[in-house]
Amino acid sequence: MPSAIILIADGTEEMEFTITYDTLVRAGVACQSAYVRNAAEDSTAPRPYAHGSRGIRIMYDAVFEAPQFLPPASGYDALVIPGGAKGAETMSSSAAVQELVREFLAQGKIVGMICAGSLTALTSKLPRQPLTSHPSVKAQLEKIEQNSPLHFDYSEDPVVISSKLVTRHSNLNPSRHSRGPVSLFIAGTAFPFALTLVEMLCGAEKRAEVRAPMVFPAATPF
Amino acid sequence: MPSAIILIADGTEEMEFTITYDTLVRAGVACQSAYVRNAAEDSTAPRPYAHGSRGIRIMYDAVFEAPQFLPPASGYDALVIPGGAKGAETMSSSAAVQELVREFLAQGKIVGMICAGSLTALTSKLPRQPLTSHPSVKAQLEKIEQNSPLHFDYSEDPVVISSKLVTRHSNLNPSRHSRGPVSLFIAGTAFPFALTLVEMLCGAEKRAEVRAPMVFPAATPF
Numbered sequence: 001m002p003s004a005i006i007l008i009a010d011g012t013e014e015m016e017f018t019i020t021y022d023t024l025v026r027a028g029v030a031c032q033s034a035y036v037r038n039a040a041e042d043s044t045a046p047r048p049y050a051h052g053s054r055g056i057r058i059m060y061d062a063v064f065e066a067p068q069f070l071p072p073a074s075g076y077d078a079l080v081i082p083g084g085a086k087g088a089e090t091m092s093s094s095a096a097v098q099e100l101v102r103e104f105l106a107q108g109k110i111v112g113m114i115c116a117g118s119l120t121a122l123t124s125k126l127p128r129q130p131l132t133s134h135p136s137v138k139a140q141l142e143k144i145e146q147n148s149p150l151h152f153d154y155s156e157d158p159v160v161i162s163s164k165l166v167t168r169h170s171n172l173n174p175s176r177h178s179r180g181p182v183s184l185f186i187a188g189t190a191f192p193f194a195l196t197l198v199e200m201l202c203g204a205e206k207r208a209e210v211r212a213p214m215v216f217p218a219a220t221p222f
Numbered sequence: 223m224p225s226a227i228i229l230i231a232d233g234t235e236e237m238e239f240t241i242t243y244d245t246l247v248r249a250g251v252a253c254q255s256a257y258v259r260n261a262a263e264d265s266t267a268p269r270p271y272a273h274g275s276r277g278i279r280i281m282y283d284a285v286f287e288a289p290q291f292l293p294p295a296s297g298y299d300a301l302v303i304p305g306g307a308k309g310a311e312t313m314s315s316s317a318a319v320q321e322l323v324r325e326f327l328a329q330g331k332i333v334g335m336i337c338a339g340s341l342t343a344l345t346s347k348l349p350r351q352p353l354t355s356h357p358s359v360k361a362q363l364e365k366i367e368q369n370s371p372l373h374f375d376y377s378e379d380p381v382v383i384s385s386k387l388v389t390r391h392s393n394l395n396p397s398r399h400s401r402g403p404v405s406l407f408i409a410g411t412a413f414p415f416a417l418t419l420v421e422m423l424c425g426a427e428k429r430a431e432v433r434a435p436m437v438f439p440a441a442t443p444f
Contacts, residue, residue: 018240018278025276033278049271049281054247056240056255059271059279135437158439188413188438215357216410217380219443 002201003030004078005069007097008060010038011086014052016114016190020080023194026210027202032076034069035060036097038090053084064096071099077201079104083115083134092119101126110200113183114193121152121183128152131183132160158189158222159196192222224423225252226300227291229319230282232260233308236274238336238412242302245416248432249424254298256291257282258319260312275306286318293321299423301326305337305356314341323348332422335405336415343374343405350374353405354382380411380444381418414444 006021021031035050037043049057068074079100081091091097101124104111113120118133122141131152133141142154160183191214199207216222228243243253257272259265271279290296301322303313313319323346326333335342340355344363353374355363364376382405413436421429438444 013244014240015237015244018236018274021278022235022237022274022276031277052240052244054244055253056243057281059281135435158437188433188436188442191410192439211410213357214410215380217414217443219441220410221439221441 001028001030002077003075004080005076006031006033006080007036007064007082007091008033008050008058009036009087009090010051011053011084011090012050012082013084013087013115014054014056014058016082016084017058019190020082020194020197023198023210027198027206029201033061034064036064036091036094053086070096071103078110078112078197081113081117081120083117085116088116088119091117092123098124110197112193112197114190118183129162130155130160131162132157133183159192195222223250223252224299225297226302227298228253228255228302229258229286229304229313230255230272230280231258231309231312232273233275233306233312234272234304235306235337236276236278236280238304238306239280241412242304242416242419245420245432249420249428251423255283256286258286258313258316275308292318293325300332300334300419303335303339303342305339307338310338310341313339314345320346332419334415334419336412340405351384352377352382353384354379355405381414417444
């Protein structure tokens, strides 16, 4: 059974978190949410939930500081970094998160970023490659200032799979392969983001199987 | 500021709950989630969250037994009943929920049902009218057995606004009007469901304003 870590923090966009987690569970992926503390937060008085960007409080499965989440990367197959401005700021400024992103990619594992979550590609100092994000952080991801070198090759596509980092494992299950990073546009595209992750982890057949009972309106382009 | 009660129970589909709550908050609607206890649950040992259908635990804002939620309906403008088979069963079999649905509709307020949540239209003994739902409960909503009279005029449309119960208030704000019930297809259509509620509560302009930064892929049909 493939497995995924889905990060969560105060200010995480709760639709992006929930759509990704729920869709992966529907595909049979073992999901664990890992709470990333804000640097200013009192770790001696922990609370068991994250405050979403629109006020929904979600209980997390574990705290990111737990050994199974910290680098060196554990046996998880995918790492998901959702958006929400404040949550993405907390995640992208965490040295441990940055290190985990680099380790996942070095091992050819999947890293999915959505919305402002793509900021972590910048703070993790990933090499220049295709990428997308919420428009609100586009300028930061493209370049810091006029005439400076491009950080990333910014795309307006709803889902970007960075081909520069695509790797394919010749393992026993031909439908499973790892690529990284996946980075994505925003809440409205959380469904195609999540379905793309399902396809990468479990194959195209599983994607179709998970999508069907969701009964998207006709002509939905994903 | 318009306001909404969004029901939640163990087994509620967490995407449907979250997308609706989050989208309404983006529109400036004051949302309160109200936890409906399963009849078998020990009310002397309450826990502060609901278990979603795919394992996400969401803290609720209040328990449905609180006076502000029970009939006679309070000052809330809309009532939302999400799906998820087990959660919808709990809600639809609650006499207090059924009574609240009837009161909201009698007062010309909005009742939105999505996915299996539409079962509550049946248990609340609403009159025959257009309705939709997740395909898994279609047979129950249409008629109990061959040759029995139709319960509802079942539609395959992603969003059905029951015109039979449409009422329009000639209040000061021409963009606000109440209709009921709205019932809807499933998780994949949670976005158009939520955006329809925004339009009914806050007007078409607000719907467009909330939808834009969600950056749905081009050609998305809602």
